[in-house]
Every structure is written in structure tokens, then in C-alpha cells.
Amino acid sequence: MISDKLKQVILTELALKEFNLQDETVASQVPGWDSLNHINIILAIEKGFNVKFKGLEILKAKNIGDLQKLIDSKIPA
Amino acid sequence: MPLAIDFEKLFSLFTYDKHDPLLFGSSLFLFFFLFVLIIQRLFSNQKVLRIYSLLFFSLFFYYKAAGFYLFLLLFSSAFNFIFGRLIFESKTAFLKKIFFTIALLVNLGLLGYFKYTNFFLQIINDLKLGTIEPLDIFLPIGISFFTFKALSYVIEIYLEMLEPIKSFRDFSLFIFFFPNVLMGPIDRASAFLPQIEEDNPITRADVGRALFLISCGLIKKYAIADYISLNFDERVFGFPLRFTGVENLIAVYGAALQGYCDFSGYTDMALGIGLLLGYKLMDNFNRPFKATSVGDYWRRWHLSLSTWLLDYLFKPLQISFRSMRKWGTALAIFITFFAVGLWHGPNWTFIAFGLLHSLYLIVGMFTQPVRRRYTDKLKITGTKFHKFFQVVFTFHLLAFTAILFGSPSLQYTLDMMHQIFTYFHPEVFPQFVQAYTTVFIIIVFGYVVHFLPKSVEEKAQNLVIKMPVVLQAVLFAVVIWIVVQFKSAEMMPFIYFQF
Known part of the structure; x- marks a missing residue:
């Protein structure tokens, strides 16, 4: 399940008011999430959650659900 | 007049001639392709025969275009099949990375050797850093295309987007497949490989x-x-x-x-x-x-x-x-x-x-x-x-x-x-x-x-x-x-x- 905070970070970065983001949502389904914006979203997530990803971890993430798992793995419970 | 068969000419149709590859638009290609198509349709319910006949024809097609550089294609197939497995089965991230790096170096090294050696020698000569005679290197047709196709397989395994395929036969068909071996499209392993195991019904x-x-x-x-x-x-x-x-x-x-x-x-x-x-x-x-x-x-x-x-x-x-x-x-x-x-x-x-x-x-x-x-x-x-x-x-x-x-x-x-x-x-x-x-x-x-x-x-x-x-x-x-x-x-x- 993706958190409200992650949703908010993505929507703010893409200047979207509302979009139904789900675990299975992939970048190409979200308006404005192109290859140039992709990196801005990653940077916004790293800043928003105060985490640092490895390049390979980002490449392996197939959808937003994977991004959420990646964030969770970096934040101590 | 008795019908004379020129066996030499007939034989030449099956051998490599660098000036005469099997182009899609040629009548010889059409003749061979019809033959392959008939086999495919006649044995439509015998998957093994269908795959082997396609493999065989694909190798022949590549041989007609590049002669015995056909072995390079065979090497690419065997090497990437083995390294796909090695990357997948590695227990540690470090080992995975080592095998992946070797796979990249070998694939790009071969491509670089055949395609760019003389270009770099020329640069060395032009910059007056030395005088080196260009080497006599044959450029195997389609090498950029089949190398990238094979690389997509090892990269997708490394990124955990794909599991290695068990059948070397099927993997070879992915690399050799004659419609795209010379000039693409550079199909992805994850999209092509599942099609081999399907029954491929062809509709009207x-x-x-x-x-x-x-x-x-x-x-x-x-x-x-x-x-x-x-x-x-x-x-x-x-x-x-x-x-x-x-x-x-x-x-x-x-x-x-x-x-x-x-x-x-x-x-x-x-x-x-x-x-x-x-x-x-x-x-x-x-x-x-x-x-x-x-x-x-x-x-x-x-x-x-x-x-x-x-x-x-x-x-x-x-x-x-x-x-x-x-x-x-x-x-x-x-x-x-x-x-x-x-x-x-x-x-x-x-x-x-x-x-x-x-x-x-x-x-x-x-x-x-x-x-x-x-x-x-x-x-x-x-x-x-x-x-x-x-x-x-x-x-x-x-x-x-x-x-x-x-x-x-x-x-x-x-x-x-x-x-x-x-x-x-x-x-x-x-x-x-x-x-x-x-x-x-x-x-x-x-x-x-x-x-x-x-x-x-x-x-x-x-x-x-x-x-x-x-x-x-x-x-x-x-x-x-x-x-x-x-x-x-x-x-x-x-x-x-x-x-």
C-alpha cells in the first residue's frame, strides 16, 4: 500500500491536483512522468523521506509499489 | 533438348557469397521462405520440428550473409545463455556484478573489435601518436543488432526483470531468428521468448x-x-x-x-x-x-x-x-x-x-x-x-x-x-x-x-x-x-x- 506522503510528493512534483496512484501504477500511466521528470521525482522522494537510494535499486523498481517498498526498507520501523 | 542442370550454379545458391546475401526482396529468398513456410504449416502441431527448422533456416540465412562468422553468432548465443544463468544463480550481489561485468565486457569488446578497431587506429595515426597499418577485419553483418539483442537478455536478468530461460534451443532461436538478425528490430528477450513456447496460431x-x-x-x-x-x-x-x-x-x-x-x-x-x-x-x-x-x-x-x-x-x-x-x-x-x-x-x-x-x-x-x-x-x-x-x-x-x-x-x-x-x-x-x-x-x-x-x-x-x-x-x-x-x-x- 502506498503512503499518502509518497502520493503527495509525486503529485506535487508533477504539478497534478489529483491522480489515482496505486501499487501497480507505472510511470507511463501518469501524465507528465516522462524520462526527464523521472529523475526529479526520485530526487523529491529522496529529499522528502530523507533517504538515499542506490542506482541499481531505482532501476529495479518497476512500479510505485516497488518505490514504496524501497522507501520502507530505508526507514527504520 | 535435354534439360541440363548446372550443378555448380545450384551449389553456389547454398554457399556464402559476400556480394549476394539473401535479401528479403530477392527471388531466392522468396523461394527458400516459401519452403520454410510450408514446413511450418505442415507441421504446425509439432513444436520441436517447427523450432528446429526455423533454427536451421536462420543459421543458413546468416551464413549466406556472413559466411563462417556464423560461429560468432553461435558463440554469442552460448555465452549469453551461460552468463544469464551465472548472474541469476549467483548467491551474492558482488558475484552477480562480476558476472554481469564480464558479460558486458565480452559483448561490447567483440562489437568494438570488429567495428571500431580500425577507426581507433586511424585516430592514432591522425593524431600522429604512431603509425599503425589498419588491420584486415571483416565486419560481421548485423553484429550491432544481435549483440544488443543478446545484451538485453543479460541486463534484464541482472535487473531481476527476467528469469533465465531453461532451453538453449529456444534462446538460440531468439538470437538467430532470421527476420530480425541482420537489421532488427532489436526485440527484447522478455517479449520474444514466451512466444516460442506458445502454439503460435496464425489467424486470417x-x-x-x-x-x-x-x-x-x-x-x-x-x-x-x-x-x-x-x-x-x-x-x-x-x-x-x-x-x-x-x-x-x-x-x-x-x-x-x-x-x-x-x-x-x-x-x-x-x-x-x-x-x-x-x-x-x-x-x-x-x-x-x-x-x-x-x-x-x-x-x-x-x-x-x-x-x-x-x-x-x-x-x-x-x-x-x-x-x-x-x-x-x-x-x-x-x-x-x-x-x-x-x-x-x-x-x-x-x-x-x-x-x-x-x-x-x-x-x-x-x-x-x-x-x-x-x-x-x-x-x-x-x-x-x-x-x-x-x-x-x-x-x-x-x-x-x-x-x-x-x-x-x-x-x-x-x-x-x-x-x-x-x-x-x-x-x-x-x-x-x-x-x-x-x-x-x-x-x-x-x-x-x-x-x-x-x-x-x-x-x-x-x-x-x-x-x-x-x-x-x-x-x-x-x-x-x-x-x-x-x-x-x-x-x-x-x-x-x-x-
């Missing part, structure tokens, strides 16, 4: 679509690309200073259309042939000259290469440079398009072609907010006028890169630009139309068809699909007749073979 719609694609491909290649090239473009590109700016400019428009029709014509044929065998290959083009920006163009041109580079080179670079923000993206674009240029061949014109594209994209990225502000102010953002302007502007940026692509050296590019900008002479235009009427009609026809809405193509395709078989056969016969009329006595190689 598939046959109609294949017929439509092959017909389009034949016309694009032989009636448009070759005709323009042989009868006009080669002359202007060969001696730009002998012509005025008018002919030079039309030759540039011709070259852009020729490049597209040559390559997309080949792809159409490959897709059609694949469909008849029960395989759906990746589409490579989506009306590239309709692009509203250079970025949009790369989402429409040579898609199997552009998405490959986007996923496996641009994205990793962009992620590594992310702390530099836009400048990091600019650096990633620069490196990716340097690779695009180099991939096309060991020639400075290709490298300049790639770098020019990177310049377009980087300038486009940095000026995007300013341009947006202006179009907003003028209230034209997103209007038809705006789009029309974007298409025309983008087309001319691309047409300029077509000069680099078609020129034997940078000097020829400069000569053409010189003629266009300083020796234009518009009064020559009526004489040009009179002297090259057919060329002119073909160029106009080619662009008009290109800019028709996609729905027209879909309707034409559906019409062919729904036609009775007899009519389909008549249509195909008409296409062949047209092609024969246009086909020059000399066989023109597909431009992309050399890559």
Missing part, C-alpha cells in the same frame, strides 16, 4: 496484416528509397558543388524520406515475415516526421534501439548524475547520443549526427520553460498552428542531420550547406521538376502518405485483411509488378546493413 487477420506489411515494405524499399537514391540523391550527395541550392535542398528532403523508407521498409517486411511464422516482433517506427520535437522524434524513430538505450544507458547514467540535476540529465543525453552516433558506424559523420541530436535535445530541455512562456503569452500553446510550426521546425532540424547521415565525409556536408545558403537559385526549380519528374512525384507522394492520419493506414490494412484470398493474391501480384518496374538492375543494399 495475421495473414492479411502480414501481406499488407510486406507490400508496404517492398514499395517503400524498392519504389521509393532505392529509386530516389539511385536516380537523384547519390548524384547530388556525390558532387554537391555541381548542383544549385535547389537540387541540394530537395536531395536533403529526398535523403530524409529515403532513409526512413529504406529502414522502415525493411522493418515492415521483417514484421510481416515474422507474423507469417507466428511471431510478433517489436514495431520500430511511428511516423517519425510527424514529431513535434526532437525528443518526440526519438519516440517514433528506430524504437527498438531508442528504448533499448533509454532503459539500459540513459536511465542508469541519469540516475548516477542526479545530484547535478538538469546538468546531469544533459550529460546523460550527451553520452547516450554519442553512443547512438558510434553505434551507427565508425565514421565522424555518424558521431557528428549523434552529437547534433544531443545538442538539439539539451538546448530543447533548457529552453523549454522560456518557449512555453512565449507561446502562453501569444495564446498559441497547443493550437493547430503551434503544432504545425513545431512539426515543420523539427523536420528541418532532422533533415539537417540527414545530410550528415548521407555524406561520405564532413566536407560534403559543408559543401551542401554552402550551396543551399549561398547558391540557391529558385529559378532552377521548374527545370528540376522537368528533368526529374518521377523523382519529384515520388518524393511528394512519399511525404503525403507519411502525413496522412493513422486511421487511413488502419482502414487500408483492414481492407486488405477482409479481402477474399483471390483478391489478396491479385493485390500482391500487382505490388510485385510495381516493384519489378522500379527495381534497378543493380541490387541496392539496405542502408542499415552496415551497422
Whole structure:
């Protein structure tokens, strides 16, 4: 399940008011999430959650659900 | 008179001749292909036989094009099959990385050796760092295409997007598959491999679509690309200073259309042939000259290469440079398009072609907010006028890169630009139309068809699909007749073979 905070970070970065983001949502389904914006979203997530990803971890993430798992793995419970 | 069989000639049909590969448009290919197709259909419910016959024919097809460099193809298949497993089965991330690095080095090392050794020796000589004689290296046809295809398999396994396939036979078919082994599309392992295990039922719609694609491909290649090239473009590109700016400019428009029709014509044929065998290959083009920006163009041109580079080179670079923000993206674009240029061949014109594209994209990225502000102010953002302007502007940026692509050296590019900008002479235009009427009609026809809405193509395709078989056969016969009329006595190689 993706958190409200992650949703908010993505929507703010893409200047979207509302979009139904789900675990299975992939970048190409979200308006404005192109290859140039992709990196801005990653940077916004790293800043928003105060985490640092490895390049390979980002490449392996197939959808937003994977991004959420990646964030969770970096934040101590 | 008794029928004499020339066994020597018959034998030569089965042996390698570097001047006579099995081109899709040749009658010999048609003969062999019909034979393969009959086997495929006769034994449609015997998967093993079907796969082996395809493997065998694919190897023969490659042997006809590259002789005993066929063993390089076999090596690529065996090596990447083994390394796919090694990467997947490695217990530690470190070991995974080691095997992956070896796989990358071997694949790119082979590609580099065959394609770029003499280019680098030439650079060493030019920079006066030494005097080294060029080596006698044969360039195995299609090496850039099958290397990238094989690399997609190991990369996808490394990124945990794919599990290694168990069958070496099936993996080899992915690498050898004759419709795409020489000139792409660079199909992804994850999309192609599952099709081998399916039962590949071929519907009537598939046959109609294949017929439509092959017909389009034949016309694009032989009636448009070759005709323009042989009868006009080669002359202007060969001696730009002998012509005025008018002919030079039309030759540039011709070259852009020729490049597209040559390559997309080949792809159409490959897709059609694949469909008849029960395989759906990746589409490579989506009306590239309709692009509203250079970025949009790369989402429409040579898609199997552009998405490959986007996923496996641009994205990793962009992620590594992310702390530099836009400048990091600019650096990633620069490196990716340097690779695009180099991939096309060991020639400075290709490298300049790639770098020019990177310049377009980087300038486009940095000026995007300013341009947006202006179009907003003028209230034209997103209007038809705006789009029309974007298409025309983008087309001319691309047409300029077509000069680099078609020129034997940078000097020829400069000569053409010189003629266009300083020796234009518009009064020559009526004489040009009179002297090259057919060329002119073909160029106009080619662009008009290109800019028709996609729905027209879909309707034409559906019409062919729904036609009775007899009519389909008549249509195909008409296409062949047209092609024969246009086909020059000399066989023109597909431009992309050399890559």
C-alpha cells in the first residue's frame, strides 16, 4: 500500500491536483512522468523521506509499489 | 533438348557469397521462405520440428550473409545463455556484478573489435601518436543488432526483470531468428521468448496484416528509397558543388524520406515475415516526421534501439548524475547520443549526427520553460498552428542531420550547406521538376502518405485483411509488378546493413 506522503510528493512534483496512484501504477500511466521528470521525482522522494537510494535499486523498481517498498526498507520501523 | 542442370550454379545458391546475401526482396529468398513456410504449416502441431527448422533456416540465412562468422553468432548465443544463468544463480550481489561485468565486457569488446578497431587506429595515426597499418577485419553483418539483442537478455536478468530461460534451443532461436538478425528490430528477450513456447496460431487477420506489411515494405524499399537514391540523391550527395541550392535542398528532403523508407521498409517486411511464422516482433517506427520535437522524434524513430538505450544507458547514467540535476540529465543525453552516433558506424559523420541530436535535445530541455512562456503569452500553446510550426521546425532540424547521415565525409556536408545558403537559385526549380519528374512525384507522394492520419493506414490494412484470398493474391501480384518496374538492375543494399 502506498503512503499518502509518497502520493503527495509525486503529485506535487508533477504539478497534478489529483491522480489515482496505486501499487501497480507505472510511470507511463501518469501524465507528465516522462524520462526527464523521472529523475526529479526520485530526487523529491529522496529529499522528502530523507533517504538515499542506490542506482541499481531505482532501476529495479518497476512500479510505485516497488518505490514504496524501497522507501520502507530505508526507514527504520 | 535435354534439360541440363548446372550443378555448380545450384551449389553456389547454398554457399556464402559476400556480394549476394539473401535479401528479403530477392527471388531466392522468396523461394527458400516459401519452403520454410510450408514446413511450418505442415507441421504446425509439432513444436520441436517447427523450432528446429526455423533454427536451421536462420543459421543458413546468416551464413549466406556472413559466411563462417556464423560461429560468432553461435558463440554469442552460448555465452549469453551461460552468463544469464551465472548472474541469476549467483548467491551474492558482488558475484552477480562480476558476472554481469564480464558479460558486458565480452559483448561490447567483440562489437568494438570488429567495428571500431580500425577507426581507433586511424585516430592514432591522425593524431600522429604512431603509425599503425589498419588491420584486415571483416565486419560481421548485423553484429550491432544481435549483440544488443543478446545484451538485453543479460541486463534484464541482472535487473531481476527476467528469469533465465531453461532451453538453449529456444534462446538460440531468439538470437538467430532470421527476420530480425541482420537489421532488427532489436526485440527484447522478455517479449520474444514466451512466444516460442506458445502454439503460435496464425489467424486470417495475421495473414492479411502480414501481406499488407510486406507490400508496404517492398514499395517503400524498392519504389521509393532505392529509386530516389539511385536516380537523384547519390548524384547530388556525390558532387554537391555541381548542383544549385535547389537540387541540394530537395536531395536533403529526398535523403530524409529515403532513409526512413529504406529502414522502415525493411522493418515492415521483417514484421510481416515474422507474423507469417507466428511471431510478433517489436514495431520500430511511428511516423517519425510527424514529431513535434526532437525528443518526440526519438519516440517514433528506430524504437527498438531508442528504448533499448533509454532503459539500459540513459536511465542508469541519469540516475548516477542526479545530484547535478538538469546538468546531469544533459550529460546523460550527451553520452547516450554519442553512443547512438558510434553505434551507427565508425565514421565522424555518424558521431557528428549523434552529437547534433544531443545538442538539439539539451538546448530543447533548457529552453523549454522560456518557449512555453512565449507561446502562453501569444495564446498559441497547443493550437493547430503551434503544432504545425513545431512539426515543420523539427523536420528541418532532422533533415539537417540527414545530410550528415548521407555524406561520405564532413566536407560534403559543408559543401551542401554552402550551396543551399549561398547558391540557391529558385529559378532552377521548374527545370528540376522537368528533368526529374518521377523523382519529384515520388518524393511528394512519399511525404503525403507519411502525413496522412493513422486511421487511413488502419482502414487500408483492414481492407486488405477482409479481402477474399483471390483478391489478396491479385493485390500482391500487382505490388510485385510495381516493384519489378522500379527495381534497378543493380541490387541496392539496405542502408542499415552496415551497422
